[in-house]
Amino acid sequence: MQLLTEKLTQADVARLLSDPSTENRSETARKVSAQYAETGLGMKERALIEDIFRVMVKDVEVRVREALSDSLKDNPDIPREIAVSLANDVSEVALPIIEFSDVLRDEDLLEIIASKGEDHQQAVARREHVSENVSDALVETGNEKVVATLVRNDGARLSERTMNRVIDAFGANKEISEPMALRSELPLTVAERLVALVSDKIRDHLVTHHAMSADVATDLFLSAREKATVGLLQPDTNLRDVVELIDQLHRNGRLTPTLIFRALCMGDTTFFEAALAKLADIPIANAYRLVHDKGGKGLEALFEKCRLSRKMLRVCQAALEAARDMQLNSGDDRVRFRQVMIERVLTRFEDGFDPDNLDYFIAKLGRQAA
Structure with a gap:
């Protein structure tokens, strides 16, 4: 594969995306993502790689999109539209981006909570940092597994009002009340x-x-x-x-x-x-x-x-x-x-x-x- 430091051309892009093999396209997603994370790329090279991402997020094969999501989950510089697209995909594709990507904003996470199911919601609840607004929305789902994941996450900020709502709704569930009691900070x-x-x-x-x-x-x-x-x-x-x-x-x-x-x-x-x-x-x-x-x-x-x-x-x-x-x-x-x-x-x-x-x-x- 021609190194991106030698500059990608439109012909390179076409060649990278033309191979019908799922395995090759998945490997391409990983390699291109790795190159995108490197420093020293010019604006044209970066734009070309982003065009590759925009095509790959629409690939019919889940394995390709999954490889792309897993490769981009820790990159804080990817375009938000790509992160949002991956985060709203099927679980295999969405969960890495939802749980780890700093590109997603609270408004993106709130939309995911409102429109997706338990797997997506649990990934939101596992994020390193969860704001009070997002925590409120997760509790509003009424899903015991999601709430249990949330209260076990010490990086999730829960307001006193939300904590009381959790106790009101799920206090009898030890999978929720016990980790709640072990949180590093609790209002008296x-x-x-x-x-x-x-x-x-x-x-x-x-x-x-x-x-x-x-x-x-x-x-x-x-x-x-x-x-x-x-x-x-x-x-x-x-x-x-x-x-x-x-x-x-x-x-x-x-x-x-x-x-x-x-x-x-x-x-x-x-x-x-x-x-x-x-x-x-x-x-x-x-x-x-x-x-x-x-x-x-x-x-x-x-x-x-x-x-x-x-x-x-x-x-x-x-x-x-x-x-x-x-x-x-x-x-x-x-x-x-x-x-x-x-x-x-x-x-x-x-x-x-x-x-x-x-x-x-x-x-x-x-x-x-x-």
Whole structure:
């Protein structure tokens, strides 16, 4: 084959396309594509090769078009019309270009999603980068396999609204909910919904597979869910995210006294203050002043307004004292805070309390407060 660096002529183009052998035409597609990727081609040579591509995308043999697609999938310089034509072809031809080509724009991908089937849609979902708009369209297909592929792709951007739609529609499908939970970035509210979803499944499994009473199973799953929920809260979590989480918990009946107390036991005074503000229906700034009233009357009145048990009041006061001491002496260290808080409880309130079993203590307080 005459090298393109020696310049293609119209006669060369005709000769390359005249061989009726499918294998030869497929090989020609690969070789011409490789030459097109090289630097140093003149404008005429590039234009001639592009003319070859325009003919090849209409070749009657799928193998030829497939070879062309596979050879051009990583080339960012091919004309968009060629990429679009290949992307709208049969699956064997379209999938490499759809999945790998940077030439395709969002509008091209949206058209493919709307007009093609599952194979094409899954190829879109596998792309290295998927925009929020394209992710929305993929979720709109309602195809579980497509959505599962999408949520497994950490390069796909999903808005919080879209993530919630996925949970609403496919939360019961572990092929979707599990990879969703493993994504590198999740809004706090979405993570909490996944925690609740998994806990519900655990409870149902305990009841149906282990001859466990519904009450005992509920106690176990609530404890697991609340531990996981508190674990979502990090020291750098901003107040807006905390408030959104508390709103969601309250709206779904999951802002329980034991959850609030558990967060405080882990040193999260921001969650504690915002949660009490929500229950009392007052501004967070007001709750903050009441919680940290040195005379103690503020917290007592806030507990009464929130209808929280006085049995938890003294323990919360001890935890708040520990939090203030930690801020002065140890900084932001949750493990150390937990130890200090338990020491306060041991010395003041709980004879025989096992410091390694905070879960039991919280559950006991919850039962007493009920």
